[in-house]
Amino acid sequence: MNVMKAIYLFVVLVFQVALANAEMASIDDQDLSEVTGQSGVYLTGEVSINEQGGPLSDTYFGDCSDPAKVCGARISLQTEQDGGWFVLDNIKGSIAFEGLTLQVRNITSGFGGDGALFNRDVIEIGMPESLRFDDFQYTIATSSTGRPSDAGFEQVDMMTVEMSGEVTLEGNLLVFPTP
Amino acid sequence: MPRIWKAVLLTSLYSVLALLSGAVNAELKSLSDQDLSEVDGKGVGLVFEDFIFSHGHDPSDDKVFRITGLTSTSGEAVVVNVDQLYIARSGSNYGSTLDPVNLGRLDNPYEIGLLDGNGLGLNDEAVLQISGPGKVDASLGYDCLDTAAVQGSGECSSRPASGGWANGERPDLGLELEVNVGSETPRNLSIHAKSAVFDGSYLRLWGDGTEQKMAAEFRLNFYTPELEISTCSQANQSCGSAVKMQGFAMELAMGHTFQPLYLGADAISGGLTIEIAKITHEYINNIDVVTGQSDGTAEGDVAYAFFNDYYSNPEYRSNITMDNIEVSGTSLGSARIEGLLVQYLDVEFRDLEP
Numbered sequence: 001m002n003v004m005k006a007i008y009l010f011v012v013l014v015f016q017v018a019l020a021n022a023e024m025a026s027i028d029d030q031d032l033s034e035v036t037g038q039s040g041v042y043l044t045g046e047v048s049i050n051e052q053g054g055p056l057s058d059t060y061f062g063d064c065s066d067p068a069k070v071c072g073a074r075i076s077l078q079t080e081q082d083g084g085w086f087v088l089d090n091i092k093g094s095i096a097f098e099g100l101t102l103q104v105r106n107i108t109s110g111f112g113g114d115g116a117l118f119n120r121d122v123i124e125i126g127m128p129e130s131l132r133f134d135d136f137q138y139t140i141a142t143s144s145t146g147r148p149s150d151a152g153f154e155q156v157d158m159m160t161v162e163m164s165g166e167v168t169l170e171g172n173l174l175v176f177p178t179p
Numbered sequence: 180m181p182r183i184w185k186a187v188l189l190t191s192l193y194s195v196l197a198l199l200s201g202a203v204n205a206e207l208k209s210l211s212d213q214d215l216s217e218v219d220g221k222g223v224g225l226v227f228e229d230f231i232f233s234h235g236h237d238p239s240d241d242k243v244f245r246i247t248g249l250t251s252t253s254g255e256a257v258v259v260n261v262d263q264l265y266i267a268r269s270g271s272n273y274g275s276t277l278d279p280v281n282l283g284r285l286d287n288p289y290e291i292g293l294l295d296g297n298g299l300g301l302n303d304e305a306v307l308q309i310s311g312p313g314k315v316d317a318s319l320g321y322d323c324l325d326t327a328a329v330q331g332s333g334e335c336s337s338r339p340a341s342g343g344w345a346n347g348e349r350p351d352l353g354l355e356l357e358v359n360v361g362s363e364t365p366r367n368l369s370i371h372a373k374s375a376v377f378d379g380s381y382l383r384l385w386g387d388g389t390e391q392k393m394a395a396e397f398r399l400n401f402y403t404p405e406l407e408i409s410t411c412s413q414a415n416q417s418c419g420s421a422v423k424m425q426g427f428a429m430e431l432a433m434g435h436t437f438q439p440l441y442l443g444a445d446a447i448s449g450g451l452t453i454e455i456a457k458i459t460h461e462y463i464n465n466i467d468v469v470t471g472q473s474d475g476t477a478e479g480d481v482a483y484a485f486f487n488d489y490y491s492n493p494e495y496r497s498n499i500t501m502d503n504i505e506v507s508g509t510s511l512g513s514a515r516i517e518g519l520l521v522q523y524l525d526v527e528f529r530d531l532e533p
Contacts, residue, residue: 079392079393079441079442079443079444080390080391080392080393080441080443080444081391081392082391082446083392083443083444083445083446084443084444084445084446084449084450084452085444085449086444107285111228111281111284111285112338112343112344112346112347113344114284114285114286115285117285117286118285118286122226127230135243139248141449142444142445142449142450142451142528143444143449144444144445144446144447144448144449145446152447153449154447154448154449154530155449156448156449156450156451156528156529156530157248158248158451158528159246159247159248159249160246160247160248161245161246162243162244162245162246162247163234163243163244164241164242164243164244165234165237165240165241165242165243165244166241166242167232167233167234168231168232168233168234168277169231169232170229170230170231170232170279171227171228171229171230171231171279172227172228172229173225173226173227173228174224174225174226174227174228174285175223175224175225176223176224176288177221177222177223177224178221178222178223178224178288178290178292179221
């Protein structure tokens with residue numbers, strides 16, 4: 001009986017290997033040459049951060065109707081063991097963009113003569129046709145602890161930057177590996 | 180189990196394993212030296228092509244750009260409206276004409292990369308470097324200040340805008356502020372740099388295992404044929420109440436691998452801290468404190484060579500030079516601060532409010 005089980009197992013294994021092989025098929029040059037999606041990506045969107053206040057509510061964070069509390073997101077970063085923290089605090093508002101493009105581009109000319117010498121592909125990120133901030137703001141600060149709820153929390157706010165309205169931003173960002 | 184069946188079973192299993200390993204071999208292909216030699220990416224190059232940025236505070240056009248959270252010495256709230264912040268082609272006439280400019284060249288781009296610390300005196304450390312366009316041999320580069328520089332005139336790789344290359348790689352930069360303190364009449368403060376060059380600037384970051392801190396080396400090279408600081412209103416940026424620094428060149432050196440710059444925050448007060456460690460060497464005690472010479476031992480010679488290089492190498496020193504300073508139309512001549520060496524720095528910011 002054990003021998004029959006072993007043979008059965010063997011047949012199943014061989015069958016599975018055969019099946020697995022059947023799933024893999026090489027793509028030849030002919031097939032690849034028919035793949036033509038080269039026109040890139042066109043992105044439009046809006047990113048909103050804590051416009052109405054975040055999910056946390058305590059003595060420091062709160063909903064945006066309470067002027068005594070902050071209601072935006074907080075990012076803190078420590079550069080020293082047991083040291084203080086760099087903080088981007090009270091990040092809120094929205095950024096809307098239309099027509100951010102992403103594509104691969106072959107550069108063979110232009111750039112004041114540099115293009116012909118470069119003669120390579122780059123990733124081109126096209127700046128959006130329209131970029132709009134809506135009540136976007138953030139505070140640059142340093143603090144003694146990472147979280148405002150930690151014991152001994154002290155924060156030195158340096159400044160708050162507020163931005164709204166259409167921003168002029170034009171051009172392409174070209175990204176490529178350097179030798 | 181009869182021996183013959185065992186043999187059949189083992190042979191079958193070996194066959195299956197051999198089959199599988201055959202399939203695996205078919206998927207993997209070794210890389211030849213030729214293939215490997217073509218992989219040469221050290222970092223990521225960034226070039227901004229046809230770039231313009233501009234934003235400013237203008238309530239009539241639904242635009243808000245301001246800095247708040249500041250307090251005057253008398254305790255009044257200070258609101259700074261940013262009337263305009265711009266980056267555009269040189270010749271922008273204080274940001275009123277915004278034409279596209281390139282930032283970085285394809286053969287000398289802005290770059291983010293990892294360096295091997297072994298070549299920088301940081302054994303077994305990986306160093307993150309963010310750098311501006313590089314400096315090149317004077318026979319290939321352009322004068323860093325001249326807006327009509329031609330090839331072979333200097334070490335900067337960025338080219339000025341010209342008839343043959345309208346964009347150029349030297350932008351005009353400007354920041355126009357309107358400072359409102361309480362109910363006082365608003366005051367203006369503007370900074371404009373024409374045809375600015377940052378070639379040779381870099382920031383290197385690594386982890387200092389001994390101090391348990393993030394360590395940095397910062398070089399800021401900034402060249403402009405004219406840096407202007409004025410109190411002109413946005414409507415009249417070319418008014419006379421301005422300090423113009425012509426032929427302005429700044430080469431700032433903050434920290435290096437054996438005397439790093441530490442940026443952090445205080446764990447008690449929360450204030451920003453900037454520190455450059457005092458210069459020392461493991462064999463400093465082998466230097467004679469009276470004569471300043473080696474005590475004759477091999478260690479003393481090593482320490483002497485180290486300090487001799489530290490005090491004589493211009494790479495570690497900062498320079499700020501101006502060909503001419505003009506205050507409200509009156510020329511005051513040139514000014515130079517050269518060979519500034521930061522031996523120790525410890526700065527801590529703190530909140531003045533009780």
